[in-house]
Amino acid sequence: MAPAVQDRLPFLASPPPARERGRNPSLAEMLRLVGAATVDPADDDGSASAFSLPLPHATTTPDRDAVAGVAGATAIGRTVHFRLAFSSLTYSVRAKQHGRGGPGPGLLPLQRRSDRVTTRALLDGVSGDAREGEILAVMGASGSGKSTLIDALAHRISRDALKGAVTLNGEPLTGAVLKSISAYVMQDDLLFPMLTVAETLSFAAEFRLPRALSPAKKRARVQALIDQLGLRAAAGTIIGDEGHRGVSGGERRRVSIGTDIIHDPILLFLDEPTSGLDSTSAFMVVKVLRRIAESGSIVITSIHQPSQRILGLLDRLILLSGGRTVFSGPPSALPSYFAEFGFPVPDDENRAEFALDLIRELESSPTGTKPLVDFQRTWQLMHARTTSPAAAQGDGGSAMSLKEAISASISRGKLVSGSDVAGEAASVRTYANPFWVEMKVLTKRSAINTRRMPELFLIRLGAVVVTGAILATVFFRLDQSPKGAQERLGFFAFAMSTMYYTCADALPVFLQERYVFLRETAYGAYRRASYVLSNALVSFPPLVVLSLAFALTTFFAVGLAGGVPGFAFYTLAILASFWAGSGFVTFLSGVIPHVMIGYTVVVAILAYFLLFSGFFITRDRIPPYWIWFHYLSLIKYPFEGVLQNEFGRGGECFVRGAQIFDNSPLAGLPDAVKARVLASISSALGVGIGADTCVVTGRGVLQQAAVTQLGKWECLLVTMAWGFLFRILFYFSLVLGSKNKRR
Ligand SMILES: Nc1ncnc2c1ncn2[C@@H]1O[C@H](COP(=O)(O)OP(=O)(O)O)[C@@H](O)[C@H]1O
Ligand SMILES: [Mg+2]
Structure with missing residues (x-):
């Protein structure tokens, strides 16, 4: 196309004439000016851009009309005129x-x-x-x-x-x-x-x-x-x-x-x-x-x-x-x-x-x-x-x-975007950059934003550490008794929902960014997919820090089981929950445009997730018409994962000998009486239950909690999958939601 334009517009090739301040250029000069594709960036008044044509500064309206009039009537018809x-x-x-x-x-x-x-x-x-x-x-x-x-x-x-x-x-x-x-x-x-x-x-x-x-x-x-x-x-x-x-x-x-x-x-x-x-x-x-x-x-x-x-x-x-x-x-x-x-x-x-x-x-x-x-x-x-x-x-x-x-x-020099210098109108591209460049630039920008607003991260870190510290003191050094087993369940249920609740704090940040996003994608600055991906990428490293902080404050203080591998899985489960939670909140921010409605919805849904997580009511006791909600509950999966991490290794015993009476009306009896009752029970059943016999192991606790369907790694994978799913849904919400046209 370029040669054709040059043929029809021979002046395009000629060099730009020097401009003088305060003088309207002649017709010929104007024609030649049109060819000035690369005018000196520092124009005489320092105002025109490197890529723009300095048209004559007409000072009064009639003047300009006259120019336009001539343009319309004569050979200037060939001049670029929109x-x-x-x-x-x-x-x-x-x-x-x-x-x-x-x-x-x-x-x-x-x-x-x-x-x-x-x-x-x-x-x-x-x-x-x-x-x-x-x-x-x-x-x-x-x-x-x-x-x-x-x-x-x-x-x-x-x-x-x-x-x-x-x-x-x-x-x-x-x-x-x-x-x-x-x-x-x-x-x-x-x-x-x-x-x-x-x-x-x-x-x-x-x-x-x-x-x-x-x-x-x-x-x-x-x-x-x-x-x-x-x-x-x-x-x-x-x-x-x-x-x-x-x-x-x-x-x-x-x-x-x-x-x-x-x-x-x-x-x-x-x-x-x-x-x-x-x-x-x-x-x-x-x-x-x-x-x-x-x-x-x-x-x-x-x-x-x-x-x-x-x-x-x-x-x-x-x-x-x-x-x-x-x-x-x-x-x-x-x-x-x-x-x-x-x-x-x-x-x-x-x-x-x-x-x-x-x-x-x-x-x-x-x-x-x-x-x-x-x-x-x-x-x-x-x-x-x-x-x-x-x-x-x-x-x-x-x-x-x-x-x-x-x-x-x-x-x-006009229309810098998408022009392959002298390209034609039809070749004006939709996006200026390939996918990976968009990713790089978006990630860089988010990183700068995050770095300059450390308070946002510090607040979240504070919330996580404070919650962790409170949990650590409340559930300090849990023992291996029937009560201890119950308390562990409670600790995990609360801990895993904390991840989700702290993610809700990020809602306003997402919402604020959403407007910039809408504005930028409205003119096709980048692909929505790059935004979703870079958004996920940038949000991930802070989650790792938060997970470690929470795991460190709670794991040893509460006395959780499993040593180093146990700690590692626990940290991963927390990270996966953060990942799923932030995905969930990101998705909601794409669907719900208002902070107040957003908060209400997030908090309500999280409450239901917790209710159906399997802690308050075990899976086998949930009415069949609600069981679908149990499987939707984002909290269920990490909760079951950490439970298995805690109870699933065999060897631990949570009810031993006379502890069998701990949660019953017989709990208050003197130990000697309990021993006799235990002896008579064991003789009636025909099994020998001594004072040290393990009645309920960790696996038994899992059975009671109806945590039997998925392995712990499966739970971890499902939690992570939720995070990915919500980001995919987020993408679709952006694609469907950002049509800003009146009908
Ligand atoms: N979708 C709509 N349905 C009905 N009335 C509308 C709609 N959009 C705008 N209006 C009305 O049209 C009129 C012109 O709106 P607008 O162009 O925004 O005015 P301006 O920008 O001059 O303030 C206003 O009275 C506004 O209330
Ligand atoms: Mg208006």
């Missing part, structure tokens, strides 16, 4: 009738009273276009449909439900192409709090930039991005969270944007990137968006209440009210627009605020916003011809075919 156009976007959802009077402001119920369900249009015939080098901002009161419009354009609403057309350079956009050339910045900053700004962006680079790109180039891209985002000073600071001081809110937001644009996407969608920021931080964010657009991208963002300064950075504005367009055009046209409509903007007032206030007033008036919607249509028709020739022109005139445009864009 144009996203959308027309008559309509998206309705069915809403239940709430029995109130009329529809509220901004509601458009299509009359369908017969089925008692109203259809509510969240978007109603919204049209517009957005171009390379520009920011299209969607503005409106909350609930006006901004997020819905962004979602519709970003292909996050299923195309069956969405009516109307979205085209890029006149061609319908398929989900796959869109996914590979675009980025969607979510409203929340889902970042790992313990990574620094530079690390966060480096990991994003690892995930999204192709392996073919050398590490040096990747580093250069990260450095260029840090400059583009204006984060040079904060590069070494951690992101931070409630417990750790980190970067400011505005910087955080810019990092968040940075992780999504590391591959230099052609299309960038953002939903209210400035919300929650103070005006200076918000301005900085929009300035960054301006730079991104100028590097040759289309930026589409929703924005709640832009300040006058921010308004000056926007190229196009769509104002929504109740899902309908009430203004569409450059922000500079706002005053004349509202003046023509009969409501001139006072000189000293913020145009955006004025517009929003006016719309709010109209919404609560009897006529609603209909007059403004209608006025918008006629205004649009009038001005489309006079001010923006490119817009009036058909889609075909302004741009080359989509595939060519993408190829050309890649050849000049």
Whole structure:
């Protein structure tokens, strides 16, 4: 494909001309600029990235329109120009009738009273276009449909439900192409709090930039991005969270944007990137968006209440009210627009605020916003011809075919991910890295996170050691008597359930990470399988430490049997329980998205596992209709395993001679009486039971506990298998659960 592009675009081969500050380049220069695939990373203003095209900085909107106009009309038609156009976007959802009077402001119920369900249009015939080098901002009161419009354009609403057309350079956009050339910045900053700004962006680079790109180039891209985002000073600071001081809110937001644009996407969608920021931080964010657009991208963002300064950075504005367009055009046209409509903007007032206030007033008036919607249509028709020739022109005139445009864009350094330098659109790969690289990077990141938050591990270690120490003192030096045997059973039941309960502590950590995961897999940063595997790998070493800690605190103090092999098996059984327990909790975190519900479910299920483990009621006594739960009980298997480890070796005796009376009403009799009763029993039975005869061995205890079905190694294997099974289920829960599309 590369030669074909070069043939059609001979300028691609020519070297980039030197740029001078403050001068708009000539047409010829612009053409040659397109070929600048590797511009110096340190651009003259230090802002453009190594991989992006420094488009001319047009300072005023008419200027830019003029450039676009020429581009649309003349030979520049061959210039790389992306144009996203959308027309008559309509998206309705069915809403239940709430029995109130009329529809509220901004509601458009299509009359369908017969089925008692109203259809509510969240978007109603919204049209517009957005171009390379520009920011299209969607503005409106909350609930006006901004997020819905962004979602519709970003292909996050299923195309069956969405009516109307979205085209890029006149061609319908398929989900796959869109996914590979675009980025969607979510409203929340889902970042790992313990990574620094530079690390966060480096990991994003690892995930999204192709392996073919050398590490040096990747580093250069990260450095260029840090400059583009204006984060040079904060590069070494951690992101931070409630417990750790980190970067400011505005910087955080810019990092968040940075992780999504590391591959230099052609299309960038953002939903209210400035919300929650103070005006200076918000301005900085929009300035960054301006730079991104100028590097040759289309930026589409929703924005709640832009300040006058921010308004000056926007190229196009769509104002929504109740899902309908009430203004569409450059922000500079706002005053004349509202003046023509009969409501001139006072000189000293913020145009955006004025517009929003006016719309709010109209919404609560009897006529609603209909007059403004209608006025918008006629205004649009009038001005489309006079001010923006490119817009009036058909889609075909302004741009080359989509595939060519993408190829050309890649050849000049855009869309770093998946591009085999000058590769074609069709070859844009789904994942940047092979499986093992993903594994390596994910594992490395988790390791850094774990290392920087030692308190999480220390808390778990503390919980395990404290529980172990309490158990060790309560069950200190158990003897080999009938009571001792009972107490051993109790100790094991409690000890084995402890493993599972301490795993539940990890639930919030998993949940927090889940959001980052959802965000990253949404744009295909890595395979879900790599995540599941690396997650399991990283979580394993701490479990070994925890197991050893618990085994050491309890084994010798309680006086468990079996010497070194016994200790080894005991430790393995604990490790297997931790493994199964963490798998179980990980799986639940994939299914249940809320911490409180998660805890409740985990604790309840673990209680039932313990109930059916075979300690409180032995297997042979469980009612047949509950026996399935016994076999599901994760605690059953390690519990039976350690019981066999303790009692299954023969030789130990737990009831000897007169101890036979220990748990009976005869226990209180004097020893001499017990000896006589024992003698008469043995003569009646015809077997000689002396004072030292073993009546119940360890195996007998196992028989009584109905622990007879599986060997101890089988128990260990089954416990480990549960751990694996839950991680496989976790994988499926991620595959099924992470479709974030509206229907
Ligand atoms: N799935 C849905 N079902 C019904 N109403 C919805 C749904 N999603 C969003 N809405 C409603 O659509 C309107 C527009 O939502 P949204 O696009 O999120 O607004 P904005 O981003 O401008 O605040 C809101 O009134 C919202 O309550
Ligand atoms: Mg919104």
